[in-house]
Every structure is written in structure tokens, then in C-alpha cells.
Amino acid sequence: xxxxxxxxxxxxxxxxxxxxxxxxxxxxxxxxxxxxxxxxxxxxxxxxxxxxxxxxxxxxxxxxxxxxxxxxxxxxxxxxxxxxxxxxxxxxxxxxxxxxxxxxxxxxxxxxxxxxxxxxxxxxxxxxxxxxxxxxxxxxx
Amino acid sequence: xxxxxxxxxxxxxxxxxxxxxxxxxxxxxxxxxxxxxxxxxxxxxxxxxxxxxxxxxxxxxxxxxxxxxxxxxxxxxxxxxxxxxxxxxxxxxxxxxxxxxxxxxxxxxxxxxxxxxxxxxxxxxxxxxxxxxxxxxxxxxxxxxxxxxxxxxxxxxxxxxxxxxxxxxxxxxxxxxxxxxxxxxxxxxxxxxxxxxxxxxxxxxxxxxxxxxxxxxxxxxxxxxxxxxxxxxxxxxxxxxxxxxxxxxxxxxxxxxxxxxxxxxxxxxxxxxxxxxxxxxxxxxxxxxxxxxxxxxxxxxxxxxxxxxxxxxxxxxxxxxxxxxxxxxxxxxxxxxxxxxxxxxxxxxxxxxxxxxxxxxxxxxxxxxxxxxxxxxxxxxxxxxxxxxxxxxxxxxxxxxxxxxxxxxxxxxxxxxxxxxxxxxxxxxxxxxxxxxxxxxxxxxxxxxxxxxxxxxxxxxxxxxxxxxxxxxxxxxxxxxxxxxxxxxxxxxxxxxxxxxxxxxxxxxxxxxxxxxxxxxxxxxxxxxxxxxxxxxxxxxxx
Numbered sequence: 001x002x003x004x005x006x007x008x009x010x011x012x013x014x015x016x017x018x019x020x021x022x023x024x025x026x027x028x029x030x031x032x033x034x035x036x037x038x039x040x041x042x043x044x045x046x047x048x049x050x051x052x053x054x055x056x057x058x059x060x061x062x063x064x065x066x067x068x069x070x071x072x073x074x075x076x077x078x079x080x081x082x083x084x085x086x087x088x089x090x091x092x093x094x095x096x097x098x099x100x101x102x103x104x105x106x107x108x109x110x111x112x113x114x115x116x117x118x119x120x121x122x123x124x125x126x127x128x129x130x131x132x133x134x135x136x137x138x139x140x141x
Numbered sequence: 142x143x144x145x146x147x148x149x150x151x152x153x154x155x156x157x158x159x160x161x162x163x164x165x166x167x168x169x170x171x172x173x174x175x176x177x178x179x180x181x182x183x184x185x186x187x188x189x190x191x192x193x194x195x196x197x198x199x200x201x202x203x204x205x206x207x208x209x210x211x212x213x214x215x216x217x218x219x220x221x222x223x224x225x226x227x228x229x230x231x232x233x234x235x236x237x238x239x240x241x242x243x244x245x246x247x248x249x250x251x252x253x254x255x256x257x258x259x260x261x262x263x264x265x266x267x268x269x270x271x272x273x274x275x276x277x278x279x280x281x282x283x284x285x286x287x288x289x290x291x292x293x294x295x296x297x298x299x300x301x302x303x304x305x306x307x308x309x310x311x312x313x314x315x316x317x318x319x320x321x322x323x324x325x326x327x328x329x330x331x332x333x334x335x336x337x338x339x340x341x342x343x344x345x346x347x348x349x350x351x352x353x354x355x356x357x358x359x360x361x362x363x364x365x366x367x368x369x370x371x372x373x374x375x376x377x378x379x380x381x382x383x384x385x386x387x388x389x390x391x392x393x394x395x396x397x398x399x400x401x402x403x404x405x406x407x408x409x410x411x412x413x414x415x416x417x418x419x420x421x422x423x424x425x426x427x428x429x430x431x432x433x434x435x436x437x438x439x440x441x442x443x444x445x446x447x448x449x450x451x452x453x454x455x456x457x458x459x460x461x462x463x464x465x466x467x468x469x470x471x472x473x474x475x476x477x478x479x480x481x482x483x484x485x486x487x488x489x490x491x492x493x494x495x496x497x498x499x500x501x502x503x504x505x506x507x508x509x510x511x512x513x514x515x516x517x518x519x520x521x522x523x524x525x526x527x528x529x530x531x532x533x534x535x536x537x538x539x540x541x542x543x544x545x546x547x548x549x550x551x552x553x554x555x556x557x558x559x560x561x562x563x564x565x566x567x568x569x570x571x572x573x574x575x576x577x578x579x580x581x582x583x584x585x586x587x588x589x590x591x592x593x594x595x596x597x598x599x600x601x602x603x604x605x606x607x608x609x610x611x612x613x614x615x616x617x618x619x620x621x622x623x624x625x626x627x628x629x630x631x632x633x634x635x636x637x638x639x640x641x642x643x644x645x646x647x648x649x650x651x652x653x654x655x656x657x658x659x660x661x662x663x664x665x666x667x668x669x670x671x672x673x674x675x676x677x678x679x680x681x682x683x684x
Binding site: 040046084099105106109113119123124127129132135 | 188189190193194195196197210211213215216219220221270271272273276279283288289301302310313314315316317318320323328333334335344345461463464465470486487489490491492493494495496500501503505507509510513514515516517541545556591
């Protein structure tokens, strides 16, 4: 089963790199990746792990940008190039890839800033049942 | 014995029909594909991942058993569909914004006003209270040259507090951060918690029908289920976890077959009238999966979504972005659409800043970190465009993805935008930028969002699929009462109130035409869902 572990590690490495690319914070990225994998793998019915599909697409496009490289080994600018390439695929023939890739970065950002560390970075105190914020009602000047 | 009416879908529109007809004494069955919520104070959460995760969240579009995957859609382009299954539907996560349509957008706008008034009283819809972010927005909009709109009918380009389906704050609400003081009855109405998209279960210990945000889950549904108590009606029956898979017609009989999402069992019941309210994606899917007539191939065509956009300003001072109703102020621009403030919690704000049609526009990495270094120094404005109906934007049945237990799944294609729609969107984004700059933003970004399908309409369009009473042009006794029956994108305003006004009118037309009754709007006074009689009925029924 070593190949399974190896495949999972590759997926995790690529999605770690994606999270780091999106949030530019190693600790936040580390907190995000497990949520990202879980979310992707639960998104569709059936056993196919969408996280592995997403990682494969990113790594495949990375090899186009820099032959022999995986997404995790690219510079920030090269990672941006990966997304620019994928997001310009024709909708008619690659609509599902456009859907998946188009949502990867904003899904990652959502998940990252929903973690305790993300909320702390945003200086957001979670769970409040109300705030002392009422100013009254608007009166037109 | 056949039912009088079966309503398919307990979201924004279906419960309106159910409540109105149950109040007239009809035997109404309300089906909902998603779960019922027995105890939102315990079941729901302000944690964004728990509430809004699209795969596993409480408010995803999927079965009540969250160990199962969400229900799939075939989405062959970059887009995001934000819908919720469960009693209340997408009114569970909506912001409660309840503006009327642009008057010029609807040919029968004047005729619709009494129905607007009926719904506004029933929910009820109230003028939003102000916090820091609201005052900042309105002062800036005024500085940018916009007058204040003071009537519910939009008459000119102007700014205003939102008309929201959110109860105004009373008692300690809005006046304290202390949880112990924010319990009903000391706190009543909106407590300024800032969590509208995570569902509203506040104030704590308030009766179900007195929760602040007026999703149909706390307003129309409880009224439908207790119509024998607060009026001389007949209590509607609600079946949650009941996914409708087929609608059939035989003579004057209409049949609905649904699948229990827990057991997989199929049940068929007969009714004199069927009302489809499953939403603008699932209603055409159900129609097409049922093999009902589609003579001009109009079912599912002409989807509009307000082509939403997002403009965000970063400030050097406190804006209160995360506090208070998520959207409590707006500006309307007849001929173009609207802009509205969209306060937010960190996950959704981060999502909004990283979504775009254009890879280069996404706010990523160090820049995202800078923007989100203090949520309460941001101000976000959503752009809501009056988008044109185009036939190539449509819902069909997917021939690519595997059918699920409810049949072939819906494919949502967004293939084009008219030049006029693009221009209106650019105009509105420029106005949003002006407001943010007038408010003192140090940095402003326009996201050029990829389609975010939050306001979805016009897939069973009035004039193309249904008539002015929202009855099918092809099969009588089948009506549509959700956003799909709207004739257009309403000129831009958020659609829920107009759909609810139309659903009220549809209920009346059903009662008059098929049950020999009289109309009531304009002749009777509506009962508010927060009336003491309803509170007593809800308590007596154990809701």
C-alpha cells in the first residue's frame, strides 16, 4: 500500500502549496489543507477523491509551465501562470475543469479564514451573539 | 382522498402559497427535499465552515444526512451556486433584503403593490437600523451625490437603508456584547451578531416565530403549520426529506411522486393543484424529468443571476464590517441595477476577495493577508446588475454526469452576457468604487466575479412557460411559485420579496379559479407572523 500513501502525500503536498499560494501564511496553510482535502473528497458522490484530481490537474499544468516540475516546486509567478493557463481553457471542451479550477482558490481562502488561525489573523472574535453597535436610524441630511 | 394542493419546495416561495391556502382552509401538503430543523439553537452554528461549507455544511444543497454527499449539479464553467436545502431553503442564509422591483421592470407593478404590502406586513419587512458601516456607506453615498430614497417604491437613483425582513432591535439588542443580556425577552429583534449567512437563531430563547431574520422557516412555515390555530384555517402538512421526482397530469388530477431521502421509499399523492417551488434549477429539472410538455423548448431557458460583482475597500479606520445585519444599506440605479453593502465574516470575505473571472484580479497571497489583517477595516459592496434574459443561459438535463437517485441531474450553462448587461455592471461597479472612495478607502479592488448564483431567476419565465398567474401555459393546474417564474431580473433588486408577492397572488388565483373562493388581498388585513396569536399558535403546536 506504499503507493497509496505516496499518492496521498503527493496530493497533500500539492494542496499545501496551493493553500500557501492563496494565503501566504505557512501555519494557516497547514491548518487549511486537511479541510480542503475533506471538502473536495466529500463534494461528489462516490469514492473518487476530487482532491487527487485537483492536485493532478495542478501538477499537470505545472509541468507545462516548467518541464519536470510539480506545482509545489514552482515560484509564485509560475503558480499564477498555472492558473492563468487553466482558467483560459475553452469552456466548450473543458467546462468541468474550469469549474473545479475556478473554485479552488476561493474555496481555499474560505476554508482558511474559517479556521481559528484565520479568524485570529482577521482579528475576528467568533461566536458572538450580538454587538454593541446600534447607532439608531438614518435621517437624510 | 386527493389533497387540495401539493407544494413542492419549502424555500422562499412555496411556504407563502402553503400558508395563504392553509389559511383559507384548504388541505395543503408541503414537500421539502432537505431536512426540517427541530432546534436551530442547537443544530446551527456561527462557525462558517460548519454552516457554509459547500460539501459538508449545514446549509449546503444536499440531504439532511450530512454523511452523504451534497446533490450534484453539472456546472460546465467557472461559477458558484449558493443554495440551501431544508425548510426555509435559501432564505436560511439570505441577508433578508426585501426591496421591491424596479417599477419599470414589471408591466403590472401597480397591481402588485397590494401583494407587496401584504407580504411586507406578514414577514414583516422593516427599515434597517444603523451601525457604523451603514452610516459610513450612507454618508459617503450622500457625499457622492445620491439623495435618500424615502419610499418603498424606487423612483430615482438614490441611497437608503435596506427594507429588510429582519426585526428591528429592541431591549438590549444592539446595545451590548454580553451574551447573558442577549436572551429573549430582554433582547428582541436583531442583536447585530453579523451572522446572517449562518442562519439566524437569535435572540436565544425567542419563540420560533420571533427570531430576528424572517426566513420562511420562522415566518410562513410556522403560520402554514398552525393555520388552524391563529385563524380559522386548516393546518398544512409538511414532509421534509421528501425529494419530488415526478409530476404527472391525468384529466383534472395532478400527481406528485417523491423519494424519502433517508429510506429511498417512493410515495405518490394526488392533488387538484400542484405548485412547483423547488427553485430555478430544480423546478425546470423536475419538469423535464417528469416528461411534461415543453412545446417551445422554453423550460429552463433564459436564466438570469444579476451577474453579481464585488467591490471592496480597505480603510485605515474602523468600519464595523463584521457587525450588524450583513446588508443594511443600498443604492438603486434605475436602468442599471443596485449596489448594496455586504458586511461579512472572515471566510466569506476571503472567498469574495479571491473569486474572479480574471485570474489576475484575484486578491491572493500577501495582498490577501493585508486586506484581511483587520476585517473591521474593510467595506464590501455587492453589485447587483439588471441582466438581460438570453436563451443560451439555461438549465437542461445533464448528459455528461451520472443521474442521481432523483433522475438526471441539472446542467446549468452560462454561455453569454449581453453588451448592455456588461455595461450596466461596469457602471454599477464604478458607482460602488466612488462610494468607497468617498468613505475614505485607502485601496479599492473590483473583483469582476465569476458568476455567483445567489439570485437565480427566470428559468420558467412568465410569458414563456407560465402565464401572468404563474400557471403553466402547457398544463393547467400546475403553477410555479419561486424565482423561476419571474419575467426578468426585476431591474436589479433582490428577488425574494417580489417572488413572495407573486406567490401570494398565485395563491389567491388558485383559490378563486379552482376552489370557488374569493380574493382577499385588499379586502382583508394580513396577520403578521410576529403577532401574539401566531406566537401562541406556535407554542401550542410545540414548534
